[in-house]
Amino acid sequence: MSQPLRPHDARRPDHAPADHPALPQPKIGVLIANLGTPDGHDYWSMRRYLNEFLSDKRVIDYPAWKWQPILQGIILTKRPFTSGANYRLIWNNEADESPLLTITKQKLAKLQKAAADRWGDRVMVDFCMRYGNPSTQSVVDRMVKAGCDRIVFLPMYPQYAGATWATANDQFFRALMTQKWQPSARVCPPYFDRPDYIEALAQSVERTLGGKRPQKLVASYHGMPVRYLHEGDPYYCQCHKTSRLLRERLGWDEDSIDTTFQSVFGSEEWLRPYTVEHVADLASRGITDIAVISPAFSADCIETLEEINGEIREAFEGAGGQGFTYIPCLNDDDAHIEVLTGVIAENLAGWVG
Incomplete structure (x- = not known):
């Protein structure tokens, strides 16, 4: 009968009987989670x-x-x-994976290095997807087998929404329910109004625009049904606060940034204004030079690379728009890594020095 695989640092506890199973050295896990991606x-x-x-x-x-x-x-x-x-x-044909997966891997590599520089081998950093692979269950299993008796969970959504942040937490908790020896867990709070996050967004705007200023900056967030707002979801308010703080940091006028919502699905009324309609309306009113940023996405994905830079760009140009600049997500930008490392450090307080 084959023996179960054990971490390379597993050993029998001191003073334990000879037949006691070997246990891995205790570690602390940091698990970042994104929405997900199809395998093909x-x-x-x-x-x-x-x-x-x-x-x-x-x-x-x-x-x-x-x-x-x-x-x-x-x-x-x-x-x-x-x-x-x-x-x-x-599609990233070279790696045969979606851009979201590629960028998440790049982000993970930088976070692992930052964690190793700061905490050595005491902290294990990994990532999972809410939908698709690697699944939350598989990564939690791997962390527990590696000896993680405490896990910090960080969903990669700056603003809270039930359809993003909460469902990522749900899946994480379901994975914990299957563990015989369940690790302690902490869930990081949303970081939509952190000064370092706003600073990272502002720097990305300034870097992409290169000193030029469009007639309008459109902050396009993923949409959700209006009903969710009335049922208590704070997403709409957090999006508007992110936009306001970004405008204040940039030092721009109050009417320089518009907050809109994209990716409408189904027949229900969703949060307005809809980005695709709004940019066309801007062009029809003579605003022909705009930039679009997506503060709700931590990594470029189908909603930014195809929807914004495709469908929404076409709607703007089709209505007479001339200058359309897409400002990429923060992705694995060093300023973004510093933000995430800061969030992680705060939630590791008391667990590591």
Whole structure:
């Protein structure tokens, strides 16, 4: 009978009987989580991913008896083709993965180095996806087997929303429920108004624009149904605060930045104004030079690389717009890594020196 694999530093505890299993040396885990990505842009990869995503009650909260027949019978028959075609436009063919996965790996490498420089080998940093791979369950399993008896969990969403932050937490807690020896856990708070985060955003604006100032800066956030706001979700307010703080840091006039919402899905009323309609309206009113930034996304993904730099750009130019500048997400920018390292350090307080 084969023996179970153990971490290389596993050993039998002092004074334990000879038949006591070897245990890994205690570590502290830091787990960052992003939304997710399909494994490929083919039909079945897209269908698996969309099924997991759109079956999440945090994302679509309609009763299952009402929603699942629509999802399984109509949406998942057609949407994998259109979504797959959009992913093909931005796919990292060299690595055969989505840009979100590539950027998350780059971000992870920098965070691992920052953690090693600061805390040595006491802290293990890894990443997971809420939907797709690597799954939250698989990475929590790996951390526990490596000896992590405490884990700090950091969802990669600056603003809180039930459909992003809360569902990432849900999945993390589900993974903890399966552990025989459950680690202690801390969940980092949203960082939408941290001064260092606002500074990193402002620097990205200044760097991309190179001293030029567009007629309008559009801060486009992922949308959600208006109903969620009235049910207590703070996302809308946090988005507006991020925009306000960014404008104040840039020193721009009050009407220089517009907050809008993208990625509308379904027939329900969503948060307004809709980005795709708003940029077209700007162009029709003679505002022909704009820049667009996406403060709700920590890494460029299908919603930024294809939707903003594709569909939304086309809507603006089709209505007469001439100058359209997309300001990339913070991705693995050093200032962003410093922000995330700061958030992690604060939530490791008392666990490491």
